[in-house]
Amino acid sequence: MSRKAPPGARGAGASTSNGTTSSAPALPTISTEDMCPVCKTIRYLNKDMEFLINPECYHSMCSNCVNRLFNDGPNQCPYAGCNRTLRRKGFRSAFFGDLAVEREVDIRRRVAAVFNQAEDDFETLRDYNNYLQMVEDLTFDLVSGGEAQRRTAEATLGRWEAEHKAEIERNRKAGREADEQSRRRLAAERDAARQRRVEALQEAEEEKRERVRNREAELDNLALGDAGAGAGGAQRVQLKRRGQAAANRAVEAAVHTAVAAAADVGRLSIRGLKEKKKAPAPEGPYDPFAGLDFVPGRYKLHTGLGHPGIDKYKDDPAHITGGYSFDEYTARAMFEAFAGLGVFIEDEMEAGIGLSAGEVATMSAGIAAVGDRMELD
C-alpha cells in the first residue's frame, strides 16, 4: 500500500504526535515549513502558500490544490484511502495548529448549538448536572469514541435536534439577545468613559486658560503697583474655582442619583404592596436586652448593704485597686435572692401560667425530641 507520509512526519516538530506512525497514522499537522501533501509544493517555492482543511475529513492541502481540484464542483479527497466527497465551499484555514483540537472544537460547537438549555430550564440543580453530564458523554463519544459509538451519538444528536427544534431555536434566540444586550451595555460604558475623558480634557484646558488669564491680571496688577493683594487674590480665586468644579460635579452626581432613585421608586410603586411590606414601622433603637427591665420589682437596693463575708475585701488592695465596685456584688446578690421567687415551675411547666400553652407544648416537644435523640445517637 503506497502511503504518503503525513506532512509533519519529518522534521523536529513532528516527533510529538508521530511516535507510533506505524501502528496508527497520526493526524496531519500544519507547520510553517510544510510541503503540501497533495502537490508536494514547498513553501520555498510559494511564499504565500496557505493550507486549508475541510471539516469533513480535516485533511489539509494548499489553497492551490483546493482551487485546482474543487473549482469544478465536488470531488473526492485527494488523500489516499479517504473517500469523502469535499466541496470548495467547505474549505477554510485551521485556527488551531493541532487539527485534533480543531476538530474537537468544531464538534463541541455543533453539540452546544443543539444542547443549549440553560440552568433555569431545569427544576433542580441535580437535573441540570445530569443533563450536562449526558451532553459531555455524548461529546466525548463524538470526539474520541469508536465508529459505532460515534454513530449512535450522531443519531442521538439528530434525534434531539428534531425533537426539540422549537426549544433550541428559542434558546438560541435568547442567547443571542443576551449577547446583544451585554454588547450594548459594554458599548454604552465605553461611550460614557470616552465622554468623561473628553470632559476632563476640556476642563483641564479651561483651567489652563484661566491660569493664564489670572497670571496676566496679576502682571497687570504688578504693573499698577499693589503686588501682594493682587497675587493672593488671584491664587485664591483659582483655588476656589478648582474646588468649585469638583463641587459642581458632586452636586450634579447627587442630583443624578436622586433622579434615578426617584425614577426607581416611581417604577417600583406599581408593586407598591411589596414595597410597603418590606418597610414596617420604624423599630427604634436596638435594645440588646430585648425589652427586659432592670428595675427591681420586689426589693429596693439600699445603700450601705454589707455582709461580714465581703468586709475583709473592702480594704484588700487586690480588689480595690482594680476598681471593683462592691455595689455590683451587693446588687447581684440581692437580685439573685429575689429572682425567680414568683416562678412556680410546677405550675408553669404543667399548665403554663407564665407562658402560653403553645410555648409549653413546643418546649416539651423539644425536650422529648432531644431526649430521644440523645438516647438514639
Added chain:
Amino acid sequence: MATEDARYRQSSQYQLWSFSPTRLAAMRDKTNAAARARIAERLSSLPALSNNTSAPTSSANTPNADGSSTPALPEFLTPPEEAQLVTFFTSELLRAGDHAEMSDDIKATAAAFFRRFYVTNSIMTYPPQEMLFVALFFGCKAEGTFVSIAEFGKTFDREHPEDILAGEFLLCQGLRFAIDVKHPFRALRGATMELATLPDIDRNRLAAAEHRAREVLRFSPLITDAYFHYTPSQIMLAALSLADRGLTERLMTQTFHHVAPPPDNSGADTPASSGPDGPAPATKRGPPRGSEDKAQIIGPHIRDQVLGTIEACRNLLARELPERREHWSDRAVLKAQVTPLRKKLSKCRDPDRWNLVELQRVRREQAAKRADSEEADPAPPGAAAANNTAAGDGTVFGDALAPREVKRRRVLDDPFGGPL
C-alpha cells in the same frame, strides 16, 4: 410580672432544665425504657459477651469460646433504682469534691451537671463512676477554675486522665450545652444583707442561720431534685427556713408587703432571741403605692403562693439534710442498698457505651468517615456502621445516568478515516 422573674425566665436553667415532678418522672421513665430497649438489642447481638461483664472493657474483647448460646437478658434497673443510684453517685461526687477541696460553686455545678446528664441518659448507658469525674472537671471549667487535667487526675489517683476528657463532649451534649447553673449561694448572701438592714434582727442569730442554711445548700438541694423543681431563690429561702423559719417569714412579709401586711410574727416559733437591739434605720420601706401591678408582684396572694412553694421545697430538702452525708458513706447502708444495685448495674450496662475512651474513638472515626455525606443516618457504633457510608458517597452527583463502561481515551485511533 416582676422584672426579676422575667430575667430568670431567660436563663437556660429555666428554659431547658426546669421540670415539674411529673414531667421529670415521665422523662426518667422514658429514658429508662429507651435504654432498656437498646441495651437488650445490643446484648442479644453480642451473645457471648452478655454474661462476661466482669471486666469494664467493652466489645473490643474477643468473644468467649465456651459457646454459651444467648442467655436470658439480665434484669434491668427500674427508674426508682436508677434514681437511687444517681443520688448515691451524686453524694460520691460531693465527697470527691470535698476531697479535692473545691469551692461550693464548683461542687454544686458539677452535681447539677451530673444529675441533669442522667435525666436524658440512663445510668445503664454511660458509666456513672466515670461521668462523676467528668462532671467535676467540667464543673471546674464552668466555674472559671481552670485546673490542668494532669493535676486533676493526680488528685484522684487516675493514671489515665484521657478517660475524663473522653466524656467531656458527651456530657456537654447531655446538658444540651447549658453550662450556666444558677446557684442559691449568692442569693443567701443577698437575703442576709436584706435581713441585716431590718432593725430588730439579732446579728448573731442571723449569722447562725446563714451558716446553717449554707450548710443545707451545700448538700440537700444538690442531692435531691430541687434544682429541677425550684428556682434558686426558692431553694435559698427553703434552706433558710430550715435553719430559722422565723427569719424567712420575716423576709417574706417584708418583701410581699403590698396591701395590709399581716401582723408581724417574727420569731413566733423560733426560740432564738429577738431582742430589739438595732436602732430604727432610715432604710425601712415606705408605704406601698397601691396599684394593680404592685398587687401582682408583692401582694398577699402571691406571697401565699411563694410560701407554699417554699414549704414544698423545704419538705424536699428536709429529706436529705446535711446530716445524711454520712448516711451515704455508711458501710451498712452501702451494703444494704447500694451494693446490690451496683451489682445489678454491672450486669445490665450497655456494652458499647461503657468504655468512654473507646466510644469516643469509634465516634470520631465515624464522624471522619461520614464527614461529607450528610444523609448518613446515625447508626449504632460498631462494625456495621462503617459500611453504609461508602455507598452514600457515590450518589452525591445523582444516580448514574446509564451504565457505562470505563472510558478510554483513544486519541490515536484515527478519527479521520484510513491512513494515507
